Amino acid sequence: MSDSDGPAAEPAGLDGLPPLFSISKGEVVSVQTYGAFVRLPGYKKEGLVHVSEMSASRVESASEIVDVGEQVWIKVIGREIQGEKVKLSFSMKAVNQGTGRDLDPNNVMAEQDARRRKHFRDHTGNRITLDAILNTTCSKCGCKGHFTKDCFSAPGLQYALLPEEDDEEPRQQQIPSATPQQDSDKKKKKKKEKKMKKKRKRERKESESGSSSSDECKSKRRHRDHTHDREDKKKKKHKKHKSHKHS
Secondary structure: OOHHHOOOOOOOOOOOOOOOOOEEEEEEEEEOOOEEEEEOOOOOOEEEEEHHHOOOOOOOOHHHOOOOOOEEEEEEEEEEEEOOEEEEEEEOOOEOOOOOOEOOOOOHHHHHHHHHHHHOOOOOOOOOOOHHHHOOEOOOOOOEOOOOOOOOOOOOOOOOOOOOHHHHHHHHHHHHHHHHHHHHHHHHHHHHHHHHHHHHHHHHHHHHHHHHHHHHHHHHHHHHHHHHHHHHHHHHHHHHHHHHHHO
16 A cells, blocks of 8 residues: 555644544633633643634633533644644534534634634734834924824914923023013003093093084074074064154
8 A cells, every 4th residue: 555545644743633623522621711721632732712613602701601621522623833832723613512513514614714813813023113104294284203194283284392391491481581571561551552542532522522612602693693683673663663653
């Protein structure tokens, strides 16, 4: 019998582990919030049953499903080598826990879960630096450190950097020396404004008084003229009357 007819050789580092997609019954040795560790008979390596692989429904904590020392049916859905460590992934939802029957004989769910794990795999080793973003200049506000689409400034406004503590002290010392002059200027302006207001009031009063006196003089003159006219008319009538009598 040739070597090609025999079973395929295990990859280096994965020998002595349960075969992929095999079904076995194991014992729960540890329960964590994110899953449970199960040890299979005849193997030293323990495998993790993640909470997402315990049931078809959502599971918040592994303690809701299993306890330490409990016997469960599992299916090997993953064998990975991460550095010097070997990671085994088991699934409970792919096996009937009462009979041990395979509920995913075509391994469709296992392949979907494997793709999902690869998509959300942690890539902390390849960290992204933000030097390129920090060195950019916004064309909207002219500041550095952000893009134009992320700018929150209103159009036309400019933002200045806050002064450091060393720069604030001399400015605070200069402010008190300048304030007395400003106060004196303000007081002078207020006095001038008050004087101007008083002058305007006086002018208004004088104009009002002058207009009232002129009106009174005019009315008196009119009254005198009217009385003189009446007297003249009376005299004329009296003369006419006398002349009629003599005739």
